[in-house]
Amino acid sequence: MKKTKKQEIFEAAALLFKEKGYQVASMRDLANRVQLKASSLYSHIGSKEEILRKICFDNATCFIQRMEELLHQDISPKEKVRQLIRFHIQIATQDTTSITVFNDEWRNLSEPHLSRFLGMRNTYEKQFEAIIKEGIAQKQFKTVNSKIALFTILTSIRWIHYWYKPKRSISLSMIEQDILTILGLGLEA
Amino acid sequence: MKKTKKQEIFEAAALLFKEKGYQVASMRDLANRVQLKASSLYSHIGSKEEILRKICFDNATCFIQRMEELLHQDISPKEKVRQLIRFHIQIATQDTTSITVFNDEWRNLSEPHLSRFLGMRNTYEKQFEAIIKEGIAQKQFKTVNSKIALFTILTSIRWIHYWYKPKRSISLSMIEQDILTILGLGLEA
DNA sequence: GTCTATAACTTGATAGAC
DNA sequence: GTCTATCAAGTTATAGAC
CATH class of the missing domain: 1.10.357.10 (Tetracycline Repressor, domain 2)
Structure with missing residues (x-):
């Protein structure tokens, strides 16, 4: 079963939030980790807080x-x-x-x-x-x-x-x- | 013994950091609590992190x-x-x-x-x-x-x-x- | 779906008038 | 010491080309 990009983003975000804390972790950080530009994240997720929720x-x-x-x-x-x-x-x-x-x-x-x-x-x-x-x-x-x-x-x-x-x-x-x-x-x- | 403005700032900062967390608490928040403008804080303290330290x-x-x-x-x-x-x-x-x-x-x-x-x-x-x-x-x-x-x-x-x-x-x-x-x-x- | 460009805003900190 | 004004850098999120 191949992971969707969305799943990949959620998992990378969880790890990032753990390492840096939610506030300090930026969408640019997250985008880097999944090999995307920050703006492209929004094709998969609605907002940063959606992930935290x-x-x-x-x-x-x-x-x-x-x-x-x-x-x-x-x-x-x-x-x-x-x-x-x-x-x-x-x-x-x-x-x-x-x-x-x-x-x-x-x-x-x-x-x-x-x-x-x-x-x-x-x-x-x-x-x-x-x-x-x-x-x-x-x-x-x-x-x-x-x-x-x-x-x-x-x-x-x-x-x-x-x-x-x-x-x-x-x-x-x-x-x-x-x-x-x-x-x-x-x-x- | 009257509190110095510096002491007042440190105490207000501790409470602010407790309530909001260090990262989320801004110097403008802090300035409001001690009835100053943000820039005036720097006449009393060196930096935000000095307080945390x-x-x-x-x-x-x-x-x-x-x-x-x-x-x-x-x-x-x-x-x-x-x-x-x-x-x-x-x-x-x-x-x-x-x-x-x-x-x-x-x-x-x-x-x-x-x-x-x-x-x-x-x-x-x-x-x-x-x-x-x-x-x-x-x-x-x-x-x-x-x-x-x-x-x-x-x-x-x-x-x-x-x-x-x-x-x-x-x-x-x-x-x-x-x-x-x-x-x-x-x-x- | 991914990109570049950018809007709209907030941040810590500084310069210089008073 | 306090102010206004501002800087430089960062933020989330969106618009629109491809």
């Missing part, structure tokens, strides 16, 4: 979808949290480029997209927090502030995409296990 | 200094890690503005300052990691990869500056205790 909303949708699946499963809050942590680690090691843009560059979205994005993120965080609260209520977790627990967990995984390289001697399952040891066991009662 | 290196020096003090104290690795976590939380809640810039905007430093900054950060992380390694060797911590533990700890604290507002009903010591519960106890053997 796709990256941000594709990832947001992905996380929300996984959350929906999980909510319908009949497993304990403790197991749900473990699954979510594993999922975050998997995404972060599997697609480091787009997750970097998703994590760091969403703030460059313009309205009304920014508000829609923050709404989706908020929904996800509320659902995650509810699972933690349920775990605390069931005494599967120690009694801590659920928001502190939520943010500590979420951000403690955020360094991986920045640091992880597939060639490293360290395996994915080793990362998973160590983080679950450092985090998970602390939270559990 | 001050914020980044002041903070880096602060963390390195605290580390030096700690290294000379005769306390266990476990206690050293707890003290470091407490210190990070204190800084993050005490000066949320400059810590945001320090955390997120250092990448906009130009050479040779960028390399010097990364060198300082690397020194700090190596010293922190050495303490963790010592704790593992002394069986005060569970056996985990020391780099994973380091990054998990460091980034798990990074959301605070972004989220913390002094008016919140939640106290500093409560944050400290909950994070130490979630993180600290997981790491300890």
Whole structure:
């Protein structure tokens, strides 16, 4: 299956946005990387922000979808949290480029997209927090502030995409296990 | 003690950089906030980057200094890690503005300052990691990869500056205790 | 679809009057 | 020290030839 020029542009843009940041990356930079002049890009895409939007909303949708699946499963809050942590680690090691843009560059979205994005993120965080609260209520977790627990967990995984390289001697399952040891066991009662 | 215009500019810049990011914040934005025209700023400061440099290196020096003090104290690795976590939380809640810039905007430093900054950060992380390694060797911590533990700890604290507002009903010591519960106890053997 | 040329604008920083 | 005016360079995006 041959890649279309459009796909090629989107992939090059994701990498460029990761390396330089959205604001600093210029359309001329991007055009160079796909062997085009800047003006020719606009035969394939509508605008610079269209690219950012796709990256941000594709990832947001992905996380929300996984959350929906999980909510319908009949497993304990403790197991749900473990699954979510594993999922975050998997995404972060599997697609480091787009997750970097998703994590760091969403703030460059313009309205009304920014508000829609923050709404989706908020929904996800509320659902995650509810699972933690349920775990605390069931005494599967120690009694801590659920928001502190939520943010500590979420951000403690955020360094991986920045640091992880597939060639490293360290395996994915080793990362998973160590983080679950450092985090998970602390939270559990 | 009256604030000099220079101080006023530096403080307004830190807040502006936090809100918009260094690249997006313009000198015209900054001038507006201190009731000046953009060109007048240059009677007080040398360049936009001079402001960023001050914020980044002041903070880096602060963390390195605290580390030096700690290294000379005769306390266990476990206690050293707890003290470091407490210190990070204190800084993050005490000066949320400059810590945001320090955390997120250092990448906009130009050479040779960028390399010097990364060198300082690397020194700090190596010293922190050495303490963790010592704790593992002394069986005060569970056996985990020391780099994973380091990054998990460091980034798990990074959301605070972004989220913390002094008016919140939640106290500093409560944050400290909950994070130490979630993180600290997981790491300890 | 790709190009050249350019519109319309913003950026950091400077010159020189007052 | 602050201003107006301006420079030189950069930005996204479009018009129109081929």
